[in-house]
Amino acid sequence: MTLFFGADYYPEQWPQSRWETDAKLMKEAGFNVVRLAEFAWSRLEPSDGCFDFSWLDQAVDLLTEQGLKVVLGTPSASVPPWLFHAHPDMAIVDEDGTTRTYGSRRDASPAHPAYCHYAVRIARHMAGHYAQHPHVIGWQVDNEFGDRCYSEASRRAFQVWLKNKYGTLENLNATWGSVFWSHLYTSWEHIPVPRKTTHAKHNPGLHYDYYCFQSELYTEFQQAQLEALREQVGFEHLITHNLMGFSYGNLDYFKLAAPLDFVSWDNYPSAFWREAVTANPAHIALGHSAMWGLKQQNFWVMEQQSGASGWHVMSPSPQPGQISLWAYQAIAHGADGIVFFRWRSYPKGAEQNWHGILDHHGQPGRRYHEVKKMGEQLGRLGPGIAGSLPEHQVAILHSYESRFSFQIQPDSPQFSYEAHVAAYYSALHRKNIPTALVSAPSDLTSYKLVLAPALRLVSEETVQHLGAYVRQGGVLVVTPRSGSRTMTNAIVETPLPGLLAELCGVTVEEYDALPSSMTRRLKFVGSESVVNSSLWSDVLAPTTAQILAVYDEGYVAGKPAITCNSVGQGRVIYIGAMGDGSFVQTIVDYVLSTVQVKPALKIPETPSVEVTERWQGEQQLIFVLNHGAESVTLPLEGSYLDLVSEEHLENHLTLDPYGVRILTQPPVAGLETRK
Numbered sequence: 001m002t003l004f005f006g007a008d009y010y011p012e013q014w015p016q017s018r019w020e021t022d023a024k025l026m027k028e029a030g031f032n033v034v035r036l037a038e039f040a041w042s043r044l045e046p047s048d049g050c051f052d053f054s055w056l057d058q059a060v061d062l063l064t065e066q067g068l069k070v071v072l073g074t075p076s077a078s079v080p081p082w083l084f085h086a087h088p089d090m091a092i093v094d095e096d097g098t099t100r101t102y103g104s105r106r107d108a109s110p111a112h113p114a115y116c117h118y119a120v121r122i123a124r125h126m127a128g129h130y131a132q133h134p135h136v137i138g139w140q141v142d143n144e145f146g147d148r149c150y151s152e153a154s155r156r157a158f159q160v161w162l163k164n165k166y167g168t169l170e171n172l173n174a175t176w177g178s179v180f181w182s183h184l185y186t187s188w189e190h191i192p193v194p195r196k197t198t199h200a201k202h203n204p205g206l207h208y209d210y211y212c213f214q215s216e217l218y219t220e221f222q223q224a225q226l227e228a229l230r231e232q233v234g235f236e237h238l239i240t241h242n243l244m245g246f247s248y249g250n251l252d253y254f255k256l257a258a259p260l261d262f263v264s265w266d267n268y269p270s271a272f273w274r275e276a277v278t279a280n281p282a283h284i285a286l287g288h289s290a291m292w293g294l295k296q297q298n299f300w301v302m303e304q305q306s307g308a309s310g311w312h313v314m315s316p317s318p319q320p321g322q323i324s325l326w327a328y329q330a331i332a333h334g335a336d337g338i339v340f341f342r343w344r345s346y347p348k349g350a351e352q353n354w355h356g357i358l359d360h361h362g363q364p365g366r367r368y369h370e371v372k373k374m375g376e377q378l379g380r381l382g383p384g385i386a387g388s389l390p391e392h393q394v395a396i397l398h399s400y401e402s403r404f405s406f407q408i409q410p411d412s413p414q415f416s417y418e419a420h421v422a423a424y425y426s427a428l429h430r431k432n433i434p435t436a437l438v439s440a441p442s443d444l445t446s447y448k449l450v451l452a453p454a455l456r457l458v459s460e461e462t463v464q465h466l467g468a469y470v471r472q473g474g475v476l477v478v479t480p481r482s483g484s485r486t487m488t489n490a491i492v493e494t495p496l497p498g499l500l501a502e503l504c505g506v507t508v509e510e511y512d513a514l515p516s517s518m519t520r521r522l523k524f525v526g527s528e529s530v531v532n533s534s535l536w537s538d539v540l541a542p543t544t545a546q547i548l549a550v551y552d553e554g555y556v557a558g559k560p561a562i563t564c565n566s567v568g569q570g571r572v573i574y575i576g577a578m579g580d581g582s583f584v585q586t587i588v589d590y591v592l593s594t595v596q597v598k599p600a601l602k603i604p605e606t607p608s609v610e611v612t613e614r615w616q617g618e619q620q621l622i623f624v625l626n627h628g629a630e631s632v633t634l635p636l637e638g639s640y641l642d643l644v645s646e647e648h649l650e651n652h653l654t655l656d657p658y659g660v661r662i663l664t665q666p667p668v669a670g671l672e673t674r675k
Contacts, residue, residue: 003382004337005375006033006068007357008303011059012043013346018362019062022343025364027066029357030375034063035302035339037126038073038143039105042080045122053129064135071240071302071339072126072136074225076119077143078105087114093151096196104350109149110221111157123225127232138238140302141225144266145218145241146250148211150193159188161213175488176205204408208489211404215252226259240264242302243294245287246437249407249418252400254439257294264337265291266303269326272315281610281627282426284326286437288333289425290398292390293437300337301330307345307355307367314353321658323367324374325625328660332612332623334390340371381643381662388616392436393597394428395447396421399440402456405489411481412513414535415578420479421453423581427588432599432611444469449595455482455500457489463499470503471568475595477587478504479575480511480536496538497574504574505545505565512537522561522577523552524590531579531586533561538576545574562587601663603634609655622663626655640665 007026011019026034037044037056045051060070084090084102090112092100100107108115123141130136166172169185178184183203185191194202194210201207226239238261243253245265257263269284291299304327308317318326327338342356352360357368364372378385398421406417421437428435436447440462444450450469455462455478470476483497492498496508514520519532525547539556540547545563565572571594575587600613600622608628614621622640626632636653640663655661 001336001383001386002032003331003378003386004033004069004300004339005378005382006031006035007340007343008035009343010039010346011036012040012055014344016058019059023062023066023068025368026063026068026343029368029372030379031068033069033071033337033339035071035073035140036060038075038140039078041075041078041122044075044126045080047082048086051125053126060133060135069135069137071138071140072130073140074119074123074126074142074229076122076225079108079115079118083118084108087112089151089153090115091151092147092149093154095148095150095194097150106147109151109153110217111149111151111154113153116221116224119221120224120228124228124232127229131232136237138240139229139233140264141222141229141239141241143242144244145222145256146244146248148214148250150195154214155193157217158193158210158213159191161216162191162209163188165209175490176203177490178203201408204489207408208405211407215250215255215400218251219255222256223259238262240300240302242266243291246290246422247287247418249400249403253294254400262297262299263291263294264300264302266341267301267326267330268303268305268309270305270315270318272310272313281329281625282429283422284329285333285429285610286422286425288330288335289435290437292334293398296436296438296442298334298336298389300339301335302337302339303341304330304338306340306342306357306371308353309355310353311350312353317355318367319629319658320366320370321656323370325627325658325660327374328623329610329625331385332614332625334614336386377644384616384643385614385621388614388621390434390612390614392434393447394433394435394449394451395438395442395444396425396435397440397450397452397455398437399455399457401487402454405456405485406454408489412535414516417454420578423584424451424453424588426581427585429610430585430605431588431592432601433592433597434600434612441465444474445472447474448597449475449477449591451477452482453479457485457487458483458499459487460499463503467503467567470570470572473569475570475591476572477575477591478572480538480578503565503567504563504572506540506542506563506574508576509539509541509559511539520554520556520577521552522549524549531583533577533579533583536578540574540576548573602637603653606632606634608632609634620664624653624655624661624663626657626659629657631656631659638665
């Protein structure tokens, strides 16, 4: 197998006389793959039905002469001017009713029939043209699906979707409780899309269904292009789509990923839109873990940050070593492909501030030489790493259904589903515990510990699945708001946590959304240990569960806050409170002390150092990454070979600023090492 290493390239933006120079520089950097054409629709089809692949043919030939493989993108993310002019009603309409004007990307609604027709047509023609090209190995469908649309085309498609789901208006009205505020529908045509309305939001049933509908709309749009590609290339080429990690929550990525050959995603650790979490190693790792968990298989990073990013403003530029550190971190978490965005910074257009490996002048500089050094390393290490698999001891249940529901009604003004999940992931990451984000129906048998943070929407099937996991010896952790809604986003009419109550061995006596100024202290039973909770408070009434912690102040003093229920050979721990990072870390530390979970490498806990692992058969590959700007020296138990530096290490381990080590015992077959 091969580790793919390359860049996103836009030959249509540069004179043809430059292409050969770029191809040679890519080869010198150790690249073996390039992504092309995902924003080239107006060059590939300059007018309706007139296709021109000649320029792309020449670019592909020049690149493949240098030994590069090619992934082509279908260009539907940015429609050509002639198409938008012919069908201006394909424009996306925002929630506030604003119709987007042409001039950016993702301008068109996937509900619009003409847009879908032309997108599938260009995909089919491209695939037919390149089906037999020996160096084209795969396809990326579109680019970064997203943006909910509230257009007239979406409204009509939504009404059809609802009719297919509910069958009758009587069933729909009963499910939504439409009698409230006199919203009983007597015609499918009367049902609106949930644009902004008065002080209150739309019916939560309607609103939730619309979010599900929009997610399925993109899945169907992708499927139509995927089928057009398959008609031409069969299964000789791999097909993917570049997703946007854990941080993007408008689409159900589990469903979007299901028909793809592999998942890829776009990783911008210090992107301009997330300054608050700039280069946070746990945040980056969370993205990788979420993308790996979509299919529980290795993935690609189709856009890996290689410079300062930005449209109107720029993010900080990666420091020396960070570009390769972030790429190695992706590999450590299961990436078998690293494709840097972008090859060269473009001096014109909306992304002229978005920097690539080369600056606008096109001359190799610091970033190029850093990437080239990594290319040299992967030329030696790649065969021994490719195809190796991450091993996760812990899983977090990631529910897009619950996520959609919380987007509509977060219950507390301070609550964020994303932040809640991220807090538990970060607490595990701080302990260097490899953790996957998986869907509730996934096979959980390999995980020693499973966390269900705010699993709000729960089905009977999910309860049975979790019950089977626990009875066979698994440990399940459940947090507040879990089981509080039906799968149609109605509040359950039984004591919380609803369908999970029997499995948890507890019911919620009452709950409280705490104001931002209030905390509630918890005390663990049989211990002097206390911790402050905030944000949310469940007062618990155990049925079969044992009490682990009680509230220690206020009118709830002495009331149960955390319980543990034995079920078969396993346990269910119900955490009845929320809190800040310190609170979550205390909870995670306690839970870890009760299960047989350990990091891949025994070293002192160090904030800047991340440890994770991949396995090549019986061979362990331990990735040790320093996300800090200072060197770090750590004690080391045992003797290891560092595959990056080819050094034998004993007693201690030193990491340079943004440095990477890949440790193994003994050497990996197929990896050359210095005698």
